[in-house]
Amino acid sequence: MEQPRPEAVLWPISEVAEHSRVSSRTLRHYDALGLLAPAHLGPNGYRWYGAPELRRLQRILLLRRLGLGLDVIGEVLQGQRDELEALRVHRGWLLAEQRRLETLAATVARTIHHLEQGETMNAQDLFEGFDNHSYEEEAIARWGRDTVRAAAARHAALDSSQRQAMAAEAAAINAELARCAAAGLKADDDAVQAAVERHWNWVSFSWTPEATSYVGLGQLYVEDDRFRAFYEKDGVDPEYLLAGMTVYAERRLN
Amino acid sequence: MEQPRPEAVLWPISEVAEHSRVSSRTLRHYDALGLLAPAHLGPNGYRWYGAPELRRLQRILLLRRLGLGLDVIGEVLQGQRDELEALRVHRGWLLAEQRRLETLAATVARTIHHLEQGETMNAQDLFEGFDNHSYEEEAIARWGRDTVRAAAARHAALDSSQRQAMAAEAAAINAELARCAAAGLKADDDAVQAAVERHWNWVSFSWTPEATSYVGLGQLYVEDDRFRAFYEKDGVDPEYLLAGMTVYAERRLN
DNA sequence: CTTGCGGTTGACGTAGCGTCAACAAGTACC
DNA sequence: GGTACTTGTTGACGCTACGTCAACCGCAAG
Numbered sequence: 419m420e421q422p423r424p425e426a427v428l429w430p431i432s433e434v435a436e437h438s439r440v441s442s443r444t445l446r447h448y449d450a451l452g453l454l455a456p457a458h459l460g461p462n463g464y465r466w467y468g469a470p471e472l473r474r475l476q477r478i479l480l481l482r483r484l485g486l487g488l489d490v491i492g493e494v495l496q497g498q499r500d501e502l503e504a505l506r507v508h509r510g511w512l513l514a515e516q517r518r519l520e521t522l523a524a525t526v527a528r529t530i531h532h533l534e535q536g537e538t539m540n541a542q543d544l545f546e547g548f549d550n551h552s553y554e555e556e557a558i559a560r561w562g563r564d565t566v567r568a569a570a571a572r573h574a575a576l577d578s579s580q581r582q583a584m585a586a587e588a589a590a591i592n593a594e595l596a597r598c599a600a601a602g603l604k605a606d607d608d609a610v611q612a613a614v615e616r617h618w619n620w621v622s623f624s625w626t627p628e629a630t631s632y633v634g635l636g637q638l639y640v641e642d643d644r645f646r647a648f649y650e651k652d653g654v655d656p657e658y659l660l661a662g663m664t665v666y667a668e669r670r671l672n
Numbered sequence: 673m674e675q676p677r678p679e680a681v682l683w684p685i686s687e688v689a690e691h692s693r694v695s696s697r698t699l700r701h702y703d704a705l706g707l708l709a710p711a712h713l714g715p716n717g718y719r720w721y722g723a724p725e726l727r728r729l730q731r732i733l734l735l736r737r738l739g740l741g742l743d744v745i746g747e748v749l750q751g752q753r754d755e756l757e758a759l760r761v762h763r764g765w766l767l768a769e770q771r772r773l774e775t776l777a778a779t780v781a782r783t784i785h786h787l788e789q790g791e792t793m794n795a796q797d798l799f800e801g802f803d804n805h806s807y808e809e810e811a812i813a814r815w816g817r818d819t820v821r822a823a824a825a826r827h828a829a830l831d832s833s834q835r836q837a838m839a840a841e842a843a844a845i846n847a848e849l850a851r852c853a854a855a856g857l858k859a860d861d862d863a864v865q866a867a868v869e870r871h872w873n874w875v876s877f878s879w880t881p882e883a884t885s886y887v888g889l890g891q892l893y894v895e896d897d898r899f900r901a902f903y904e905k906d907g908v909d910p911e912y913l914l915a916g917m918t919v920y921a922e923r924r925l926n
Numbered sequence: 927c928t929t930g931c932g933g934t935t936g937a938c939g940t941a942g943c944g945t946c947a948a949c950a951a952g953t954a955c956c
Numbered sequence: 957g958g959t960a961c962t963t964g965t966t967g968a969c970g971c972t973a974c975g976t977c978a979a980c981c982g983c984a985a986g
Binding site (some may be wrong): 508 | 681723726731734738759760763781825826873
C-alpha cells in the first residue's frame with residue numbers, strides 16, 4: 419500500500435555521518451561489509467542514503483552500543499539469527515568477561531601488595547597451612563632477598579583455582595615419590611627422576627632455580643622442620659627427595 | 673662472583689615451550705619482539721635457551737597472566753618502567769573496564785526484557801515522569817505494534833547518563849521553540865526549522881520516522897493530553913511544533 | 927588557472943599470536 | 957646411497973572495527 423517514491427529524500431554520506439554521530443569511514447566500512455549499502459550511487463560514485471537506510475543504521479548502532487560484533491549484527495538484520503537469542507548469549511559473555519576482569523584485578527592487587535610489602539609479607543595464602551613467613555628468613559639467607567621476593571610475587575599472582583591445582587600437584591608428586599621409595603627405587607631411577615621433574619616444574623611456577631639453587635632447596639627440605647613435616651605427612655623422606663633432586667640437577671640443570 | 677658457564681644446559685625451543693606451557697610460535701614471537709632472545713643460535717638457525725632465559729620467560733608469563741601488554745612487559749623488564757606503577761595503572765584500567773562491562777550487561781538485560789515483554793512493558797524509565805504506558809496504545813494504533821516495540825527497545829538500550837542527556841536535550845529544544853514562538857517566527861523560519869531538526873534528531877535516538885510518521889507524531893502531540901502537558905509545561909504550543917514538523921517533513925523527509 | 931571542498935578507492939596499522947606454506951638439516955631405515 | 961620422518965627455520969595471511977594517511981577526481985568560486 420506504500421507509494422513507490424524512488425526520488426525520495428537522499429542524504430550524502432557526510433550528513434548521514436553527522437546525524438548519526440559516526441564517521442564517514444564507518445559508513446564506507448559498513449558498505450564494504452555489506453551491512454549497510456547506500457540507496458543510490460551517484461554517477462561520480464557518491465553514496466546517497468535514504469530514510470530506510472537511516473533506520474537500518476539506527477538498528478545497527480543500537481546493537482553496536484550493546485557490544486555485539488558486526489558479523490552478528492549482520493546476521494540479526496538478515497534474520498539468520500534470532501535477536502533475543504543473540505542478546506542472551508552476548509549478555510552471558512559480558513558477565514563472564516566482567517567476572518574474569520574482576521578476579522584479575524584482585525590478583526593484580528595481591529601482586530602489588532606482595533611487591534610493596536616484601537619485608538613483612540605473610541604467606542597465609544600458601545597452600546595447606548604451610549607457614550612460610552618464618553621459612554622466609556631461611557630462604558632469604560640462602561638465595562637472597564630479591565629472589566625470595568620475586569618468587570613470593572609470582573606465587574601471589576596465582577588465583578585460587580591455580581592454588582588448588584598446585585596443592586593437588588604437590589600431593590600427587592608426594593604420592594608418586596612415596597610409591598617409588600616403597601618400591602625401593604634408587605634416586606637415579608627413571609620413575610624417580612620423572613617425579614622429580616614434576617617437582618621441578620611445580621617449583622618453577624613460582625621460581626626457576628639454577629642447579630645449585632635447586633639442590634639448596636632440597637637441603638632446606640631436609641634441614642627445616644616445617645618442610646620435613648610437609649613431606650613426611652605424605653610419607654616422603656626429605657632425604658630421598660634431596661637425592662633425587664641432586665641427580666636431576668646434575669643431569670638436567672648442569 | 674658467578675662462575676662463567678658458557679656451556680651450561682641449553683634446551684631447544686620445543687622443550688622450553690612444553691615446560692612453560694606456551695607454543696613455540698609464541699617463543700619465536702617474543703624473539704621477534706626483542707622480548708626474549710635465545711641464549712644461542714645453532715649453526716642451523718635453531719634457538720637454544722638457557723636457565724636465565726627460562727627465568728626471564730617466567731617473569732614475562734607472570735605479567736602476561738595479569739593482563740599486561742607485551743610492550744609494557746618489555747619496558748618493565750628493561751627497567752624503563754616501574755613495575756609497581758605499571759601494575760597500579762593496569763589495575764585501574766581493569767576495574768574501569770569491568771564496571772563498563774557490568775553496566776553494559778545490565779543494559780543488554782533491559783533490552784532483552786523490553787523485547788520479550790513488548791506487550792506489558794511499562795515505561796517508568798522514560799524521562800521526567802512522562803508516562804507512556806498508556807500512550808502506548810495510541811502509538812500502536814498509529815504506527816503499529818512492531819514499530820512501537822522497536823522504539824521502546826531502543827529507548828531501553830540507553831543508560832542513565834544518556835537518559836539524562838535526552839531529557840536535557842528535550843528541555844533545550846522546548847526552550848528554543850518557546851523563544852521562536854515568542855519572537856513571532858513562522859513555522860518555516862530557519863530558526864524554527866533548526867529547532868525542529870534538533871527535535872527530529874532527538875526522536876531518532878529511539879525511532880527514525882518517515883515523513884508521514886513524523887507528522888503523525890506531531891498530531892499526537894496536539895491531540896494527546898499527556899503530550900500537550902509535556903510541551904505546555906515548557907511554554908511550547910504543540911500546534912506550533914506540529915506546524916514546524918510538517919514543514920520539516922515536507923522539506924527534508926519528502 | 928588555481929584553490930578548496932567533498933567525495934572516492936586503496937593500503938597500512940592495531941595485539942598477540944594461530945595457522946598454513948615452503949624449505950633445510952639431521953637421522954633412521956632399506 | 958636414496959627415502960621418509962622429525963624438528964626446526966623464515967615469511968605471510970588472518971582476526972576486530974575501524975583511524976589515518978595518500979593519491980586522485982569533479983565541480984564551483986575567486
